[in-house]
Amino acid sequence: SALQRYREQMRTELDKVVEFWQKYSHDTQYGGFFTCIGKDGKIYDELKYVWLQGRQVWMYCRLYRTMERFNKPEILEAAKSGGAFLRRFARIPNSGSPWKCAFCLTRDGKALKVQRTIFSECFYVMAMDELARVTGDKDMQAEAAQMMDQLVHWVRVDPSGLGKPQLSGDTPVCSMAVPMMLLCLVQQLTEARSGEEVDKYREVGGWCVKQILQHLQRGGTAILESVSSEGKELPGCAGRLQNPGHALEAGWFLLQYGLENGDQELQRTAVDKFMEIPFLTGWDKEHGGLLYFLDVDGYCPTQLEWSMKLWWPHCEALIAYLMAYSHTKEPALLERFSQVYDYTFSHFSDAENGEWFGYLTQQGKVTLDFKGGPFKGFFHVPRCLYMCEKILDSILNKQES
Amino acid sequence: SALQRYREQMRTELDKVVEFWQKYSHDTQYGGFFTCIGKDGKIYDELKYVWLQGRQVWMYCRLYRTMERFNKPEILEAAKSGGAFLRRFARIPNSGSPWKCAFCLTRDGKALKVQRTIFSECFYVMAMDELARVTGDKDMQAEAAQMMDQLVHWVRVDPSGLGKPQLSGDTPVCSMAVPMMLLCLVQQLTEARSGEEVDKYREVGGWCVKQILQHLQRGGTAILESVSSEGKELPGCAGRLQNPGHALEAGWFLLQYGLENGDQELQRTAVDKFMEIPFLTGWDKEHGGLLYFLDVDGYCPTQLEWSMKLWWPHCEALIAYLMAYSHTKEPALLERFSQVYDYTFSHFSDAENGEWFGYLTQQGKVTLDFKGGPFKGFFHVPRCLYMCEKILDSILNKQES
Numbered sequence: 001s002a003l004q005r006y007r008e009q010m011r012t013e014l015d016k017v018v019e020f021w022q023k024y025s026h027d028t029q030y031g032g033f034f035t036c037i038g039k040d041g042k043i044y045d046e047l048k049y050v051w052l053q054g055r056q057v058w059m060y061c062r063l064y065r066t067m068e069r070f071n072k073p074e075i076l077e078a079a080k081s082g083g084a085f086l087r088r089f090a091r092i093p094n095s096g097s098p099w100k101c102a103f104c105l106t107r108d109g110k111a112l113k114v115q116r117t118i119f120s121e122c123f124y125v126m127a128m129d130e131l132a133r134v135t136g137d138k139d140m141q142a143e144a145a146q147m148m149d150q151l152v153h154w155v156r157v158d159p160s161g162l163g164k165p166q167l168s169g170d171t172p173v174c175s176m177a178v179p180m181m182l183l184c185l186v187q188q189l190t191e192a193r194s195g196e197e198v199d200k201y202r203e204v205g206g207w208c209v210k211q212i213l214q215h216l217q218r219g220g221t222a223i224l225e226s227v228s229s230e231g232k233e234l235p236g237c238a239g240r241l242q243n244p245g246h247a248l249e250a251g252w253f254l255l256q257y258g259l260e261n262g263d264q265e266l267q268r269t270a271v272d273k274f275m276e277i278p279f280l281t282g283w284d285k286e287h288g289g290l291l292y293f294l295d296v297d298g299y300c301p302t303q304l305e306w307s308m309k310l311w312w313p314h315c316e317a318l319i320a321y322l323m324a325y326s327h328t329k330e331p332a333l334l335e336r337f338s339q340v341y342d343y344t345f346s347h348f349s350d351a352e353n354g355e356w357f358g359y360l361t362q363q364g365k366v367t368l369d370f371k372g373g374p375f376k377g378f379f380h381v382p383r384c385l386y387m388c389e390k391i392l393d394s395i396l397n398k399q400e401s
Numbered sequence: 402s403a404l405q406r407y408r409e410q411m412r413t414e415l416d417k418v419v420e421f422w423q424k425y426s427h428d429t430q431y432g433g434f435f436t437c438i439g440k441d442g443k444i445y446d447e448l449k450y451v452w453l454q455g456r457q458v459w460m461y462c463r464l465y466r467t468m469e470r471f472n473k474p475e476i477l478e479a480a481k482s483g484g485a486f487l488r489r490f491a492r493i494p495n496s497g498s499p500w501k502c503a504f505c506l507t508r509d510g511k512a513l514k515v516q517r518t519i520f521s522e523c524f525y526v527m528a529m530d531e532l533a534r535v536t537g538d539k540d541m542q543a544e545a546a547q548m549m550d551q552l553v554h555w556v557r558v559d560p561s562g563l564g565k566p567q568l569s570g571d572t573p574v575c576s577m578a579v580p581m582m583l584l585c586l587v588q589q590l591t592e593a594r595s596g597e598e599v600d601k602y603r604e605v606g607g608w609c610v611k612q613i614l615q616h617l618q619r620g621g622t623a624i625l626e627s628v629s630s631e632g633k634e635l636p637g638c639a640g641r642l643q644n645p646g647h648a649l650e651a652g653w654f655l656l657q658y659g660l661e662n663g664d665q666e667l668q669r670t671a672v673d674k675f676m677e678i679p680f681l682t683g684w685d686k687e688h689g690g691l692l693y694f695l696d697v698d699g700y701c702p703t704q705l706e707w708s709m710k711l712w713w714p715h716c717e718a719l720i721a722y723l724m725a726y727s728h729t730k731e732p733a734l735l736e737r738f739s740q741v742y743d744y745t746f747s748h749f750s751d752a753e754n755g756e757w758f759g760y761l762t763q764q765g766k767v768t769l770d771f772k773g774g775p776f777k778g779f780f781h782v783p784r785c786l787y788m789c790e791k792i793l794d795s796i797l798n799k800q801e802s
Contacts, residue, residue, distance in 0.1 A: 036638065036703070044700045045637040095566065102568070110570025163566070165496065167503070169511025236446040237437065299445045302437070302774045304706040304760060359705060361762060373703045 003399075006341065007392035013349065014385035018063065018070065020355040020371065021056070021378040026078055030108050032085030033078075037372035040353045044370065046107040050090050052377030053105075054123030057082040059382050061130040067386070076134060083131045083140070085109065090124055097161045099150040104374075116164040118151055122181045125151065129188050145197065148185060152204055155182060172229040173238070179211035180250050183257065209257055209266065212250055216273055222296045223247040223277050237302055242294040244282025245313020251275040252320040259327065271324045271333070279317075279336060287363050288343045290314060308367070309360040311376070314344040315384035322391045356381050404800075407742065408793035414750065415786035419464065419471065421756040421772065422457070422779040427479055431509050433486030434479075438773035441754045445771065447508040451491050453778030454506075455524030458483040460783050462531040468787070477535060484532045484541070486510065491525055498562045500551040505775075517565040519552055523582045526552065530589050546598065549586060553605055556583060573630040574639070580612035581651050584658065610658055610667065613651055617674055623697045624648040624678055638703055643695040645683025646714020652676040653721040660728065672725045672734070680718075680737060688764050689744045691715060709768070710761040712777070715745040716785035723792045757782050 024041040025033045027048075035052040036045035060079035063070035089109030090101045101120035102111035114120075125144045132141035154162055155178055164170075186205035190198045214231035217224045225241045226234055233239050251274030258266035282290045289309035293301040300306070321337035324330075347364050348356040350371070358376045359368035370376075425442040426434045428449075436453040437446035461480035464471035490510030491502045502521035503512035515521075526545045533542035555563055556579055565571075587606040591599045615632035618625045626642045627635055634640050652675030659667035683691045690710035694702040701707070722738035725731075748765050749757040751772070759777045760769035771777075 038700065044696075045703075047637060092566075092568065106570040111568040112570040114566060114568065165493075165515060165564070167493065167512040167515065169507040169513040236448060299439065300770050302446075302769070302771070304709065304769065307768055308705065362768070367708055367763070368703070368705065369701050370703070 002338070003392055003396055007389060007396060009345065010385045010389040010392065013345075014382060014389060015069075016354045017356075017378075017382050017385060018075075021382075022074070022078065025056070025372065025378065026081070027107065030085070031081045031088075032109075033082055033378070035372045035377045036374070037370060039350065039357070039369045039371055041371070047112065047374075048085075048105045048107060048109075049374055049377070050086070050101055050103055050105065050120040051123045051375075052372075052379070053082055053086050053090070054120070054127040055377055055379035057086065057127035058123070058130045059378055059386075061127075061134045063382070063386065065130070065134050066390075079131055080135070083127060086124060086127060087140075087143075090120065096163065097150070099147055100161070100163070114163075116162045118154055118162065118178065119181065121147055121151055122185060125185050126188055129185075145189070148189060148201075151182065151185070156207070173234065174211060174214065174227050174229055174231070176212060176215045176223075176225050176246060176250060179208035180246075180253055183208035183212070183253055187253075187256070205257065209254065212254060213269070215247075215250075216269070218296070220273060221277070222281075223250075223274060224296060237295065237299070240296045240299065241301065242278075242281060242296055243292070243313075244278035244290050244294065245292070245310065245316050247274050247278040247282075248290075248313065248320045249316035251278075252316070252323050255320070255323055255327070267327070271328065275320050275324055275333075275336075282313075284309075284362065289347065289360070289362075289364060290317060290340075291362070305359075307362040309347070309362065309364060311344075311348045311356050311358040312380040314340055314348065315380040318344065318384050319387045319391075322388050326391050326395050403739070404793055404797055408790060408797060410746065411786045411790040411793065414746075415783060415790060416470075417755045418757075418779075418783050418786060419476075422783075423475070423479065426457070426773065426779065427482070428508065431486070432482045432489075433506075433510075434483055434779070436773045436778045437775070438771060440751065440758070440770045440772055442772070448513065448775075449486070449506045449508060449510075450775055450778070451487070451502055451504055451506065451521040452524045452776075453773075453780070454483055454487050454491070455521070455528035456778055456780035458487065458528035459524070459531045460779050460787075462528075462535045464783070464787065466531070466535050467791075480532055481536070484528060487525060487528055488541075488544075491521065497564065498551070500548050501562070501564070515564070517563045519555055519563065519579065520582065522548055522552055523586060526586050527589055546590070549590060549602075552583065552586070557608070574635065575612060575615065575628050575630055575632070577613060577616045577624075577626050577647060577651060580609040581647075581654055584609035584613070584654055588654075588657070606658065610655065613655060614670070616648075616651075617670070619697070621674060622678070623682075624651075624675060625697060638696065638700070641697045641700065642702065643679070643682060643697055644693070644714075645679035645691050645695065646693070646711065646717050648675050648679040648683075649691075649714065649721045650717035652679075653717070653724050656721070656724055656728070668728070672729065676721050676725055676734075676737075683714075685710075685763065690748065690761070690765060691718060691741075692763070706760075708763040710748070710763065710765060712745075712749045712757050712759040713781040715741055715749065716781040719745065719785050720788045720792075723789050727792050727796050 024037050027034055032048050032053050033056050034043045035049055038044050057079050060075050064075045089105055092100050092102050092111050101124055103115040103120050104113040106112055125147045128140050128144035186201045190201050214227050215223050217233055225243050226238050228234050251270050254270035255267055258270055281294055284291055290313045292308050292310050293303045293306040295301050317340045321333050325333035355371040357366045361367050425438050428435055433449050433454050434457050435444045436450055439445050458480050461476050465476045490506055493501050493503050493512050502525055504516040504521050505514040507513055526548045529541050529545035587602045591602050615628050616624050618634055626644050627639050629635050652671050655671035656668055659671055682695055685692055691714045693709050693711050694704045694707040696702050718741045722734050726734035756772040758767045762768050
């Protein structure tokens with residue numbers, strides 16, 4: 001059947017992608033991972049991006065823990081090496097907070113850049129918690145929990161520790177990325193656990209969902225990346241910005257949360273709004289593929305890359321539509337999945353050297369030909385293949401039984 | 402003759418461009434200029450970018466002061482309005498330095514973003530000094546000079562006032578933009594002046610030239626955007642980055658400096674290296690136009706926009722080749738000018754609504770269709786047209802006499 005073919009393809013592709021990163025990304029001298037990797041595997045820059053270090057640790061551990069064929073010592077060793085590198089070097093000494101992490105490190109772990117946002121720290125939490133799950137290291141788990149407390153404090157109480165100067169015109173803005181990221185951490189930290197800590201996180205999760213839903217604007221017809229702290233539309237370009245791939249990612253986060261909590265209304269909103277709107281506005285009817293940014297009023301976005309086709313929105317779309325189909329069994333959602341699948345596998349996947357290209361022109365031509373870069377690591381592609389394989393397993397197993 | 406046709410075109414186009422910005426960009430309510438202007442003149446965002454405010458003040462004053470047909474009260478009034486807005490709002494209160502400027506302001510002048518670089522402050526100096534030249538305001542001139550002293554201190558003595566955290570892996574890097582910008586300010590502050598202040602600036606100018614020449618690397622075969630503080634090549638992507646349009650701009654800065662100081666060797670280096678190399682490496686032989694970024698070793702740059710064609714490198718190329726031709730009379734340089742001219746006027750200039758598009762795909766299709774944006778204001782296009790008209794005047798006047 002078509003579903004079996006999809007599963008076969010996801011599985012084969014995941015094996016190839018894991019092989020690619022195992023072969024090329026490990027820094028056996030200093031630990032951690034190279035992420036700037038050319039189309040044929042050549043390292044073209046040795047800098048180590050903390051987001052990508054954390055994500056690779058997480059992904060290796062998740063594969064090791066939940067997929068039998070990846071439960072292999074070399075996967076665990078690589079994850080541990082990345083985890084040790086992060087623990088030793090990611091946090092910046094004397095930065096005002098013991099928890100502030102760098103954005104980018106030299107090969108040997110010296111801090112090179114720091115962002116005034118929470119994302120390096122978020123991927124640190126993901127890495128540490130998942131690594132603690134496979135190693136049983138309680139200290140590491142406690143460290144993830146402490147970092148999480150700091151993150152929640154920065155987001156909900158006082159952001160001043162992030163180092164952004166207070167400017168009179170810089171009114172608070174809610175970026176959808178922040179509650180999405182925290183919700184992802186809540187899922188990570190609560191999975192198969194219980195107790196007081198978990199109750200605390202659940203409250204955070206509920207808050208995140210409410211925050212994300214504020215980005216559904218204009219009477220439920222648009223998803224906007226940034227809104228005011230009162231949940232209203234912001235003026236100007238920033239207020240009108242749409243990121244279809246990000247909305248789709250939020251869609252499957254919300255659907256998953258709605259399923260876990262038996263919230264049917266949330267499930268419907270996830271599918272009918274967060275998965276439907278980005279497709280209607282973001283799918284390029286002429287050339288195929290999802291556009292990167294759009295202005296809700298049809299102005300031209302000011303982001304130079306707005307019309308490019310990036311790999312990760314397509315990864316998120318595949319997860320979203322397949323997850324939605326598996327729960328609703330609506331054929332239209334499988335149709336969507338199939339449409340995104342055809343574009344994705346024919347444009348991004350590199351049959352010659354393995355792994356995926358990340359950046360295409362609007363017309364679908366590869367325009368940056370590396371497999372890893374400052375923002376593309378071992379994360380969106382394997383997470384997509386992994387989740388799609390799991391979802392297809394569950395659909396097909398149910399059909400068989 | 403061809404040169405007369407070029408001059409006619411430059412003049413007509415400059416008139417149209419000035420008219421466009423006069424018509425659409427003036428904020429008569431709060432002062433200063435809107436810069437986010439759609440293809441047909443519609444304001445799509447009200448934020449005020451300090452770089453672009455300063456540049457527009459400078460350009461208006463320069464036109465007013467040195468071109469008779471722009472010596473009109475409405476041009477001066479607009480420049481004064483922009484200058485007053487900048488003086489009132491650009492500097493950030495309580496930022497640790499009385500000279501630190503914001504990068505972006507709200508329409509009514511509240512600081513929204515600040516960069517940890519020197520460029521907002523540089524365009525502030527350009528604006529204030531040129532405005533002081535047309536108004537005779539000595540306070541304003543003194544303010545420009547004081548800000549210049551601060552800039553030189555940040556660049557040559559101690560950058561800590563810029564607010565960048567000290568990180569162990571963040572070794573000092575020389576970016577070609579910094580000495581280029583300071584050299585531009587030296588030219589601005591010394592023009593037709595003499596005295597002690599001017600001697601001080603001349604020393605700075607000499608230092609800038611030496612710094613810029615350090616970016617000529619690999620035995621004089623490559624111009625690299627960033628080098629180490631010892632003038633050596635840096636490792637990784639950052640060290641290999643080339644920006645052809647920026648090298649061409651440095652080319653005409655150096656040529657101008659070499660001509661003013663009777664330095665023939667510098668003149669030759671400017672033409673043979675800073676104007677020749679970027680053309681050989683940066684001109685797109687398949688589609689025409691100058692590529693935005695390149696890696697000197699042929700890796701793919703990590704900047705998503707590397708293969709796009711931007712308006713400003715073409716503006717700088719037109720100035721560079723025409724200036725070089727006017728002094729050397731080498732036909733090959735006029736040929737280069739002509740080649741860039743044909744591409745530029747057929748791709749960027751908008752015959753329908755006036756002004757120029759700024760951003761094309763590699764294939765030459767307009768992909769961001771606004772006339773003004775966060776980085777495109779009333780500067781590169783009119784400066785190019787203004788300088789080309791002046792150079793053509795001087796060539797043609799000499800021919801006639």
